[in-house]
Amino acid sequence: MTVLPARVPLPTAPTLAEAFRVWAKIGLLGFGGPAGQIALMHKELVEDRRWIGEQRFLHALNYCMLLPGPEAQQLATYIGWLLHRTAGGLIAGLLFVLPGALIMLGLSALYALYRHVPLVDALFFGVKAAVLAIVVQAVVRIGRRALRNRLMIGIAVAAFLAIYLLRLPFPLIIALAGLTGWIGNRYAPSLFVPAGQGAKGDVPEAPGVVDAMFERGELAHAAPSWGRALRVAAIWLPLWLGPVLLLWAMTGSSSVWTQIGAFFSVMAVVTFGGAYAVLAYVAQAAVDSFGWMAPGDMVDGLGLAETTPGPLILVVQFVGFLAAFRNPGPLDPLLAGALGALLTLWVTFAPCFFWIFLGAPFVESLRGNRALSASLSAITAAVVGVILNLALWFSLHVLFRQVESVEILGLRPDLPVLGSVDWRAALLAAAAMVAMLWFRLGMFTTLAGCAFAGIVLRLLLS
Template sequence: MAITTSTRVDTDERPIPTLAEAARVWAKIGLLSFGGPAGQIALMHKELVEERRWIGEQRFLHALNYCMLLPGPEAQQLATYVGWLMHRTLGGLIAGILFVLPGAVVMLGLSILYASYRHVPLIEAIFFGVKAAVLAVVIEALLRIGRRALKNRFMIGIAVAAFIGIYVFGLPFPLIILLAGLTGWMGNRLAPDLFSGGGHRGKDGVEDVEGVIDLMFERGELGHADPSWARFFRVVAIWVPVWLGPVFLLVLMTGTSSVWTQIGTFFSAMAMVTFGGAYAVLAYVAQAAVESYGWLAPSEMVDGLGLAETTPGPLIMVLQFVGFLAAYRAAGALDPLLAGCLGALLTTWVTFAPCFFWIFLGAPYVEALRGNKALSAALTAITAAVVGVVANLSLWFALHVVFREVHPVAFLGMAPSVPRLDSIDWRAALLAAAAMVAMLRFRVGMLPTLLACALAGVLLTSVPASL
């Protein structure tokens, strides 16, 4: 059994940070939070645990465990959680908003440039190369998630079933997540050994440096973290209207069929089911935004993911790009750019407002959730299903990047998408293969690969697509 030591922090040397001091740190983290959730969580660990010792190692991992159970971007929710512990609701709001704000501003600017200048030949050539790199990024994510989640043959079976369900039968992503969670919950009763290992766990033998927040707990200075029914109902009464109030107003003002109502209701629903990270939910968003609503083309969805990969903040910010284009193209009497900006703002609102709701509502009950085996088993099964969903996303991207024509084929009431083999674009296939070799074999970083592929795209677009 590993022995964990604890080091006490001298409160004279490590005073409780002021709200202004904390805000500066949250702004720094928001500006530097590239590299997806793994990079973002590592950055927060370095800043909050190792350098400033605001929170201890074990409490940090415990908070991360809770955030992994929630829908939405776990890194942003972890920042909100720690900010809330230190400075109550205002601290959580500042931490969560500053984590998202830099990426939201950059993404909005890129969306405006994309809508205004994407048909310029040079811009088209750049995005041609970026799409190939995005395919490599998604496949790398698939392999990374798969290594962590598929610990036995039963988990592999869940992943395969999820892939078949979404690709062949067209089952909606929320249903797949629900079925996986039920499988894990029931499996915990029948064969618990198959479902062990869900979620994140700390490493044995890690020195648990006691942080400022830990000492605040010991001194009884965190009364706002005590659960109570009064607090529960107060949070619900405030945050449900904050989250869904604008959506109901839009329904009343614009009708149920307007693009504003569609954006508000669709992305509010997505905020409820975004388990497993951005790559998992993107498969369903791409399916609905492209095929059901017709907001954008498949190639534009890939472009949006490429833009999101280059910005700080959560990768789920790609949803803002989708909302921008949806409103931009259905502006009505509004100026298209103004409509696009309003669509982006609405999407960002209904995507991230519930993230604060989950933290402020559930954080006081974190200790009650800790060690819950049934919940951990459900999360394990959901994570395995996410592998299958991301595999579908990888295939979806590959088909639309490498082939110029993709169409559904009806078969026994099903209609999986297949490419026309003679429509292959050898340039895109070559770039995608090179990007995968660079990232998977030589461990080249995401941003250098994106930049190299963008440059290569400019050079290759002058060559015919067909051999």
């Protein structure tokens, strides 16, 4: 006699007030960068509360990884939208950002005012070494998940060479990776199966609240509609770009306000692959193109962002603060910095809501589409190469005092001046990597230890 498994009872749908409390909790506890935040959402929403099933969660995550901008914040917005329509998406997305944004604003002001105090300078010297270890750990962590065969490793290597040697733009690299996955699905689909999908022997997942809502016909807002898409565009495009155009008209094209608004608006469109991939683009532009900050400032900003809850991309708020603080015009520098940070936040995160509210209904209709999944799998592999480029960029500027572009076979890669190596930074970075990768110490422990070591080194040498 065959005994059938009992049907798992469906969890009850949360009220908007209950969802508000859970999203606030996630926003306050969302430390550890995108990987930690996605893991936290998975535990709270999939494992503990079963508001969304495993496969829907992965499907939404794959779409968010395809989008420009912070995938963890967009994933929260997506799930909030599924549960409670537009209001739920706004609540989830805003609460994911606001706690970290307020903390980052205060830290940016303290950095701008007291950065050159010797003790603070020594502290950030140690933090830089820890940040380098954190980025290397991100390469290892994401690589283990994404590079499951030699083909995926080849895509990652090709992406790294394309951005480091050929200096190809991010959108082109992502587009080529997506095209590779789409074509590869036709000829070798087994090589492009996303992690966590299609594994032999998988146990059917327990249904979630969203699955029950779909069965009862309560997800009408998730049905694609071109009329609704046009309404979303008519509302969100002016909200996003209106302030930028107004600042351009009021202050001119060369003002720092127009530069901040225009640059981060473009960044919101052309940077793919999550926070670490975005940072490479921002660092190069903020340091080399606009001169808003030095390479060391960018590494310091990433260290501050790593210690705050919320998306790691909040480091751009630090960039916007320093850009306006150092170019305040007639305004008080602190006020200018705060306004610069606010403008940066707006043009960085307003598009995130636009992408979700516009595209999520169409993506829901593509659940189970193997060609899309294959493209996303290849894109994830390419992102590993992009993050590896970021790790190399940080390594050059943390471990060496001088970096120069050297022409080799018509290419001009950035290479270190070997005689300018900083042995103190190299020692701290090596210790931080051993702590995180070998002894598996946490991010906060490593950051605190390196900061303390930086102060000790400064005191001993002085």
